[in-house]
Amino acid sequence: MTVQDERLFEASPAPPGPLREFWNYFSANPGAVAGLAVLALIVLLAIFADAISPHSPIATHDDAFLKPPFWEAGGSLVYPLGTDAIGRDMLSRIIHGTRYSLLIGSIVVLISLSLGVVIGLVAGFFQGALGILVMRLMDVILTIPGLLLAIVIVAILGPGLTNAMISVAIVYLPYFVRITRAAVIGELAKDYVTASRVNGASTARLMFLTVLPNCLAPLIVQASLSFSAGIIDAAALGFLGLGAQPPTPEWGTMLADSREFVLRAWWVVTLPGLAILVTVLAGNLMGDGLRDALDPRLKR
């Protein structure tokens, strides 16, 4: 949008509200809407997992080891997507897996977003020694590749779903800190902040009520992209045996369990990975749409 266009926009009568304007941009992107729809479907699957699943996700069936899906020879509709090596229903496990993936994505984002915003605000408001120290620390974290760092942290904390989520959240922390700090420094120079300060607003009030709301757009975009990335990275930890532990129906852990059957039973390998891909793809599509709608500067 050029400067001229913006002026025209401001001059037009009754501009749409911010939400309305956001939706106009967002819905113009078919990929983003598709991503949102798929994610909504996954949320529904997660909520009603117990009602939809034909079997329990952890119950084993002695009479059905490595049954193929129903369209293959030897498959049946009792286990529509087949069973794994100890006779657990694949469909039920994949449906229940949505719960773990959504939980992982949300918690990772929640931790790194809330910590990152606070640290970033502090680093932005106190740009002296404290700010420099914080940013150097973040630079060190950024130098170490995400997966390697996550592995180290899980090795320190011990394997498990909770620790996997914490470690992935720490890996993403620097991005949120940097984005918040950059946005804060941009806002601090503006008149409305000075006005608020002159009015006697405390630092905390300036931070959270005056400046933060104006820094939200890039944070929301980063949060949505981290949601997808968090699901993949936590699944990778699960795949390496460092994340959720069996028999949890987490997709990465399911893939790790199925590795030895890669040459015999394609469905135990293909299906959990496909579930990860679809979820992450939907998240990334939505994230791209959010970015285009909220942050025109970052437009592709």
Next chain:
Amino acid sequence: MLRFVFTRLTLIIPTFVGITLLTFLLVHAVPGDPLEILAGERGITAARHAQLLHDYGLDRPLYLQYLVYMGHVLRGDLGLSLITHAPVISEFTQLFPATVELSLSAMLFAVLLGLPAGIVAAVKRNSVFDHGVMGVSLTGYSMPIFWWGLLLIILFSNTLGWTPVSGRISVEYDVEPVTGFLLIDSLWSDDPGAFRSALSHLILPMVALGTIPLAVIARMTRSSMLEVLSEDYIRTARAKGLSPFLVVGVHALRNALIPVITVIGLYVGSLFAGAILTETIFSWPGVGHWLVEGINRRDYPVLQGGVLLIGSVIMLVNLGVDLLYGLINPRIRYRR
């Protein structure tokens, strides 16, 4: 330029200290102490435990222990593996060429495919090809590579029987390690079958590891090309009557490449980390596979030394990329 090099070099020191702190904590923050890990499930008596604590210096204050550790690290002593009892550093140097070979070929694959795909997508904007490239690259970007590797095995090794499932070369070939890169070593050897074997072992891991950089490079090339193509000097070049090939391939590409090179540089480092997953899937005998085995066997010296070495290598690679980038793009080195 000298000033730029100097500031970059001084940034290395705090980063290195940060990495050593992390690896130091790795062993000292795990539940239980290193001795209990060494003793394993047999356990040791309290008196012996106290004696060993003193012998290993583990009863000293933590900062002193860190300084001692730092002293060992700086002398290249990273301890012995608990399982093989070989020095960690020599195990690493032995396996590292395999990881470098895999990562470099993956990057080559990504660049050779990603650049042309991105350029053509930008030139033919909104065509079927453009949408195809963007769709495929978004999928590639969202791909869990540990699953993608398994899919490649199912399709190319199992169903089609084209490539082997794991390893670097068939056991029947004995290639003299000169460079450590099997592809080069086997080419120099007299046996033509050795090179074919090494190449067929490399292809699947290379594709698996190269997929995400490929997706990112294609996207980045397209968007940066689109931006450059709308510049005035391109219109001038067109108006002068230059052939479309010259306009795109020479005038536009030179400037479009700058952000792409940054992305490539950023990904070189993270490829070593990506190799952790890829090497595990394909049993590729590199440092990633070694590190995962170290985790599974609770071989803490291997884990500690491996992370330190991989982290340091990546740090140095990033430094090299930074310096190179300052050389290519003067705007960077004058900015700070």
